[in-house]
Amino acid sequence: MPEELHRGRPPSIRDVARLAGVSHQTVSRVLNHHPSIRPETKQRVLDVMAELQYKPNRAARALVTSRSHTIGILSASSTWYGPASSIAAIEEAARAAGYWVSTANIESSDARSIADGLAHLAAQGIEGLVVIAPQVRVFDTLAQLSIDVPYVTLQSTGRAPGHALSVDQIAGARMATRHLIDLGHRSIYHLAGPQDWIEAEARMLGFLEEMSARDVPTTAPILGDWTADFGYYAGRELLTVRDFTAIFSSNDQMALGLMHAIRDAGLEIPRDVSIIGFDDIPEAAHFWPPLTTVRQDFAELGRRCVALLLGDLDPAAPDYRGTITPELVVRGTTGAPLF
Amino acid sequence: MPEELHRGRPPSIRDVARLAGVSHQTVSRVLNHHPSIRPETKQRVLDVMAELQYKPNRAARALVTSRSHTIGILSASSTWYGPASSIAAIEEAARAAGYWVSTANIESSDARSIADGLAHLAAQGIEGLVVIAPQVRVFDTLAQLSIDVPYVTLQSTGRAPGHALSVDQIAGARMATRHLIDLGHRSIYHLAGPQDWIEAEARMLGFLEEMSARDVPTTAPILGDWTADFGYYAGRELLTVRDFTAIFSSNDQMALGLMHAIRDAGLEIPRDVSIIGFDDIPEAAHFWPPLTTVRQDFAELGRRCVALLLGDLDPAAPDYRGTITPELVVRGTTGAPLF
DNA sequence: ACGACGGATGTGACCGTGCACATGCCGTGA
DNA sequence: TCACGGCATGTGCACGGTCACATCCGTCGT
Numbered sequence: 001m002p003e004e005l006h007r008g009r010p011p012s013i014r015d016v017a018r019l020a021g022v023s024h025q026t027v028s029r030v031l032n033h034h035p036s037i038r039p040e041t042k043q044r045v046l047d048v049m050a051e052l053q054y055k056p057n058r059a060a061r062a063l064v065t066s067r068s069h070t071i072g073i074l075s076a077s078s079t080w081y082g083p084a085s086s087i088a089a090i091e092e093a094a095r096a097a098g099y100w101v102s103t104a105n106i107e108s109s110d111a112r113s114i115a116d117g118l119a120h121l122a123a124q125g126i127e128g129l130v131v132i133a134p135q136v137r138v139f140d141t142l143a144q145l146s147i148d149v150p151y152v153t154l155q156s157t158g159r160a161p162g163h164a165l166s167v168d169q170i171a172g173a174r175m176a177t178r179h180l181i182d183l184g185h186r187s188i189y190h191l192a193g194p195q196d197w198i199e200a201e202a203r204m205l206g207f208l209e210e211m212s213a214r215d216v217p218t219t220a221p222i223l224g225d226w227t228a229d230f231g232y233y234a235g236r237e238l239l240t241v242r243d244f245t246a247i248f249s250s251n252d253q254m255a256l257g258l259m260h261a262i263r264d265a266g267l268e269i270p271r272d273v274s275i276i277g278f279d280d281i282p283e284a285a286h287f288w289p290p291l292t293t294v295r296q297d298f299a300e301l302g303r304r305c306v307a308l309l310l311g312d313l314d315p316a317a318p319d320y321r322g323t324i325t326p327e328l329v330v331r332g333t334t335g336a337p338l339f
Numbered sequence: 340m341p342e343e344l345h346r347g348r349p350p351s352i353r354d355v356a357r358l359a360g361v362s363h364q365t366v367s368r369v370l371n372h373h374p375s376i377r378p379e380t381k382q383r384v385l386d387v388m389a390e391l392q393y394k395p396n397r398a399a400r401a402l403v404t405s406r407s408h409t410i411g412i413l414s415a416s417s418t419w420y421g422p423a424s425s426i427a428a429i430e431e432a433a434r435a436a437g438y439w440v441s442t443a444n445i446e447s448s449d450a451r452s453i454a455d456g457l458a459h460l461a462a463q464g465i466e467g468l469v470v471i472a473p474q475v476r477v478f479d480t481l482a483q484l485s486i487d488v489p490y491v492t493l494q495s496t497g498r499a500p501g502h503a504l505s506v507d508q509i510a511g512a513r514m515a516t517r518h519l520i521d522l523g524h525r526s527i528y529h530l531a532g533p534q535d536w537i538e539a540e541a542r543m544l545g546f547l548e549e550m551s552a553r554d555v556p557t558t559a560p561i562l563g564d565w566t567a568d569f570g571y572y573a574g575r576e577l578l579t580v581r582d583f584t585a586i587f588s589s590n591d592q593m594a595l596g597l598m599h600a601i602r603d604a605g606l607e608i609p610r611d612v613s614i615i616g617f618d619d620i621p622e623a624a625h626f627w628p629p630l631t632t633v634r635q636d637f638a639e640l641g642r643r644c645v646a647l648l649l650g651d652l653d654p655a656a657p658d659y660r661g662t663i664t665p666e667l668v669v670r671g672t673t674g675a676p677l678f
Numbered sequence: 679a680c681g682a683c684g685g686a687t688g689t690g691a692c693c694g695t696g697c698a699c700a701t702g703c704c705g706t707g708a
Numbered sequence: 709t710c711a712c713g714g715c716a717t718g719t720g721c722a723c724g725g726t727c728a729c730a731t732c733c734g735t736c737g738t
Contacts, residue, residue, distance in 0.1 A: 009405075012724050023688045028726060036685050053485060058463055059401035060724035064693050066348075068398065078427050084418040088444040095443065095459055102441050104434065105427040120434055124397055146392065228625045253622060260625040283592060286567045286599040288627045351694050362718045367696060375715050399694035402723050 011052040020048040031056060062125070071309060072121035072149075073103045074114070076133040077226065080253070081281040082298050083132045086154060089302025090130055097310055102126065109134045109196070114141045122147045128309040130154070134196035152308050153198060154301060169199055172294045172326030173206025176248050176276045179292070179328055181214050184336045185246040185274060190221040191234055191258065193250040203250045203278060219244075224254050231257020239265045245337040246274040252281045252293055259287065259333070270335035280329055289332030296326050350391040359387040370395060401464070410648060411460035411488075412442045413453070415472040416565065419592070420620045421637050422471045425493060428641025429469055436649055441465065448473045448535070453480045461486045467648040469493070473535035491647050492537060493640060508538055511633045511665030512545025515587050515615045518631070518667055520553050523675045524585040524613060529560040530573055530597065532589040542589045542617060558583075563593050570596020578604045584676040585613035591620045591632055598626065598672070609674035619668055628671030635665050 013027040020027070022041060029037050030045045048054075062068050071094050078084055091101045102124055104117035114137055121129065122145065129151040131138050142151070180188050190207045193200025204221050211218045222238075224230045231254030238244065239261060249255035255277035262273050269275055269289055277284060280295035301324065352366040359366070361380060368376050369384045387393075401407050410433050417423055430440045441463055443456035453476055460468065461484065468490040470477050481490070519527050529546045532539025543560050550557045561577075563569045570593030577583065578600060588594035594616035601612050608614055608628055616623060619634035640663060 009723090014724080024725085025689080025727090026687060029687085032726085036687085038686065041686080055462060057402070057724050059398045059407065060693090061726080062398035063396070063402050063695090063724080064726045066693080079420055079423040081418055081420075084423045087442075088417050091442055091444050092446070095455075100441055100459075100463055102439055103426075103430055105430050107431070116434075120439075123394060124439055228622050232625055256622055256625045260627065260629075263627060283567050283595055283622065286571055286595045288599065288602060290599075348693090353694080363695080364697090364719080365717060368717085371696080375717085377716065380716080396694050399723090400696075402694080402725085403696045405723080 010057075011054045012057070013054075016045060016048050016052060016054050019052070020045045068100075068125040068127055069098060070100045070102055070124060070126050071128045071130065071306070072124065072126035073101060073130045074106065074117050074121065074133055074138060075103060076106050076109050078103070078105050078132070080226070082251075082279050082296070083154075085298035086132065086302035086305070089299040090306050091302075093303045093306035097306065099127075099306075099310070106133060109137065111137060111141060114138055115145065118142060118145055118147060122149075128152070130305055130309065134194065135198050136196050150309055152305050154305060168323050168325055169202035170206035170209065172278065172296065173203040173248075174210040175326065175328045176278065176294050177207050177210035178214075179330070179334065180246045180248060180274060180276060181210070181216055183246075183274065183334060186216055186337075187219075187244040187246070188216065189219055189238060189244045189247045191224050191231065191247055191249040191254050192221040193224060193226050195223055200250055207248055224250065226251055226253060228253040228257035228260075230254060232261045234258065235261025236264070239267075244273070246276070246334070249275065249277050252277040252279045252284045252291060255284075255291055255293070255333075256287060259291075270333050271338065274334040274337070276334055284329075285331065287333075292331045292334040293329050294326050295329050297324055300324055349396075350393045351396070352393075355384060355387050355391060355393050358391070359384045407439075407464040407466055408437060409439045409441055409463060409465050410467045410469065410645070411463065411465035412440060412469045413445065413456050413460065413472055413477060414442060415445050415448050417442070417444050417471070419565070421590075421618050421635065422493075424637035425471065425641035425644070428638040429645050430641075432642045432645035436645065438466075438645075438649070445472060448476065450476060450480060453477055454484065457481060457484055457486060461488075467491070469644055469648065473533065474537050475535050489648055491644050493644060507662050507664055508541035509545035509548065511617065511635065512542040512587075513549040514665065514667045515617065515633050516546050516549035517553070518669070518673065519585045519587060519613060519615060520549070520555055522585075522613065522673060525555055525676075526558075526583040526585070527555065528558055528577065528583050528586045530563050530570065530586055530588040530593050531560040532563060532565050534562055539589055546587055563589065565590055565592060567592040567596035567599075569593060571600045573597065574600025575603070578606075583612070585615070585673070588614065588616050591616035591618045591623045591630060594623075594630055594632070594672075595626060598630075608672050610677065613673040613676070615673055623668075624670065626672075631670045631673040632668050633665050634668050636663055639663055 014024045017024040017027045022045060026037065026041065027045055030042050073087060073090060075083055075087060078087060087103065094101045102121065104120050106113045106117045118141055126149060129149050131151060131153045135153050177188070188211070190204060192204045207221065208218060222234055224234060231249060235258040247258055249258055255275050258275055259269055262269055267273055275291070277291050277293035280293045284291040284293050353363045356363040356366045361384060365376065365380065366384055369381050412426060412429060414422055414426060417426060426442070433440045441460065443459050445452045445456045457480055465488055468488050470490060470492045474492050516527070527550070529543060531543045546560065547557060561573055563573060570588060574597040586597055588597055594614050597614055598608055601608055606612055614630070616630050616632035619632045623630040623632050643663070
C-alpha cells in the first residue's frame with residue numbers, strides 16, 4: 001500500500017521518485033530516454049508512473065527548456081474545404097512529431113486583426129508559424145511586431161524562397177487553361193481570387209503564362225473573393241456581354257456560382273459555356289453537371305508544411321520536400337465551343 | 340542609455356524591475372492589474388516594458404498558477420463547413436476571453452484515435468473541452484483516461500444535461516419535415532447522419548416526432564456518413580424502388596449527392612422528387628435547383644459553446660445561454676408531389 | 679595492486695512568475 | 709500622542725521540470 005499522497009496537486013516527478021526509491025533526476029532521465037539507466041530501475045519508475053497516472057507538466061518543461069513545442073497557424077477563411085483540410089493535416093503531422101498546434105483565425109484581413117492574431121500566437125511562444133492568409137500583409141506585420149520565428153506559407157510563387165511550399169499552383173493553372181485551349185476555346189475569362197492571396201496570384205500567373213504561350217488573346221482577370229455568391233454575380237455581369245466561350249475559375253465555389261448564373265440566363269453547360277474550377281472539393285463531382293477541375297492534395301500540403309517547419313526546428317525530422325503536382329480532373333462542365 | 344542587457348534570453352519581469360527601479364513583484368502587480376499601485380509607478384513600469392518589448396512568459400505563469408488558459412477542441416471532420424465554422428467562432432470567442440485554443444483532429448472515429456487525441460489535449464493541461472465528434476465514444480474514453488475537465492458538446496438531445504448546447508436540432512428537423520408534409524408529401528425518406536453523432540440522432544428524432552405527430556407512416560431512416568458521395572449512392576439505391584416523393588437529408592452535402600442521383604435517373608427536382616437539406620452551407624443557394632434547407636448559425640453555436648465553458652471556468656464570463664432556433668430556408672428543391 | 683575510466687545515480691541550482699507574508703509609511707480617531 | 713489600519717511596495721519561496729556537476733562503484737589495463 002503506497003504511502004499517503006497529496007491530494008489537490010497532480011503527482012510530480014518527485015512523487016514518482018519517492019515511491020520508486022530513486023532521485024527525481026532518475027525519473028527525469030526515464031522520461032527523456034536517457035541511455036544509462038538500468039532496465040530494472042527504469043521499469044520500476046515506469047510502474048510507479050502508471051500507478052500514479054503521472055503526466056509530465058508541459059509548462060514546467062517549457063519553462064526550463066524555453067521550448068513550447070507549439071506550432072501556430074494563422075488562418076483566414078478556415079471554414080473552406082481547402083484551408084480546413086490543410087489545417088487538419090498540419091495538426092495531425094505536428095502531433096505525430098510531438099508538437100501542439102494552436103490556431104488564430106482572422107475574419108477580416110485588415111492589418112489590425114492580423115496583428116491581433118499574430119500577437120496572440122506570439123504570446124504563446126510558438127516555435128513555428130504556418131500562414132494561410134493574405135501573405136504580404138502578414139509578413140509586414142510579422143516584421144513590425146518583431147516576431148522572429150520560422151514560418152511557412154502554403155503556396156509559392158518564389159516570393160519567399162525557402163519558406164514556401166512548392167506546390168505547383170502555376171502548373172495547375174496552366175493545365176486548366178491548356179485544357180480549355182485544347183478544346184478549341186479562344187475567348188477565355190479568368191475569375192481570380194483576392195489580390196493579396198498568393199494562391200490567387202499563382203493561378204492567375206499560370207493562366208496568363210499559358211494563354212500567352214499559346215498566343216491566345218487575353219482579357220484582364222476578374223478579381224473575386226472565393227465565394228459562390230461572388231461567382232454568381234460575376235457571372236451575371238459577364239453574361240451581359242457574352243463575348244466568351246469558357247471561364248477558368250480560381251476555385252470550385254466561384255465556379256458553382258458561375259454555373260448558377262449561366263443556367264439562370266437560359267444557357268447550357270458545357271454546350272454554350274465551358275467552366276473549369278480549381279481544388280476539387282468533394283462536392284464538385286456532384287455539381288450539375290459534375291465540375292471539371294484541378295485537384296490539389298491539401299492534406300499532403302499540410303503534411304509537407306509541417307515537415308518544412310520542423311526541418312528548421314529539428315534537423316532529424318523527415319524531409320518531405322519536392323513538388324506536389326496538381327491533377328486535372330475532367331468531368332462534365334467542359335467541351336468544345338459551338339461554332 | 341539603458342545598461343547592457345543579456346542577449347539570448349528574452350527579458351523577464353526582473354529585468355523590467357531593475358530598469359524601472361522597483362521590485363519584480365511590483366512588475367507582477369502591474370501585469371495583473373493589482374489596484375494598489377501608484378499610477379506614476381505603474382506608468383514607469385509600463386514604459387520599461389515597452390522599451391524592452393517585454394512579453395510575459397506563458398509557461399512560467401502556467402506553472403505557478405496551474406492554469407493553462409487553454410481550451411481543447413476534439414474534432415472529427417473539421418474539414419466540413421459546419422464544424423469548421425464553429426471552430427473558427429470558438430477560437431475567436433476564446434481569444435477574446437483571453438484563452439488559447441488547441442485542436443486535435445481525429446480522422447477515424449475509432450476508440451484508439453479518440454484516445455490519442457484526448458491524451459494529446461490532456462497532456463497540454465486543457466481547462467475545457469469542446470467535442471465535435473461522435474460523442475458517446477468520446478465520453479467513454481474521457482472516463483477511461485480519467486480526464487476530468489469541463490466539456491461542452493455542440494449539439495444536444497438532453498443526453499448530457501448542463502454540458503450540451505441547446506441548439507434545437509430537433510425543432511429544425513421538425514420544421515423540415517413539416518414543410519414536406521405541408522406540401523402534401525406522404526412518402527418521405529430520411530437520410531440520416533452516422534449513428535453515433537448526436538446531431539444525426541437529434542435530426543432523426545425530430546423527423547420521427549413530426550411524422551408521427553402528423554400521422555404520416557414512417558420508413559426507417561437510412562444511416563449515411565455525411566458525404567455527397569454517400570448521398571449519391573444512397574439515391575441510386577432508393578431509385579430502384581421509387582416509392583417516395585420526398586427526401587429529408589440530414590445535411591446539405593448528402594442532399595447534393597441525392598440530387599445528382601435523381602437527375603442521373605432522368606427525374607426532375609422538385610417535380611418528381613422534393614429534396615430538403617440541413618445546415619445551409621454557402622454553396623446551397625447555388626445548387627441546381629437552389630437547395631431548400633434549414634439554416635444553422637454555426638458561428639453563434641461556437642460562441643455560446645465557449646461561453647458555456649467559461650461559465651464553469653470564470654463565473655464572471657458573459658452568459659450566452661438560451662436556445663438558438665434554426666431557420667427554414669425555402670428555395671427550389673421542394674414542391675408539391677405530382678399526383 | 680592501483681589508478682583511470684565510464685556507467686548509474688544523486689545533489690543543488692535555476693527557469694520566470696505569483697503568492698504569502700513582511701515592511702514602511704501615512705492618516706485617523708481616542 | 710500613540711496605536712491601528714490600509715495602501716504601496718519589498719522579500720523569499722514555491723511551482724515541476726532540466727541541466728551541470730558530483731559521487732559511487734565496478735572493471736580493465738599495466
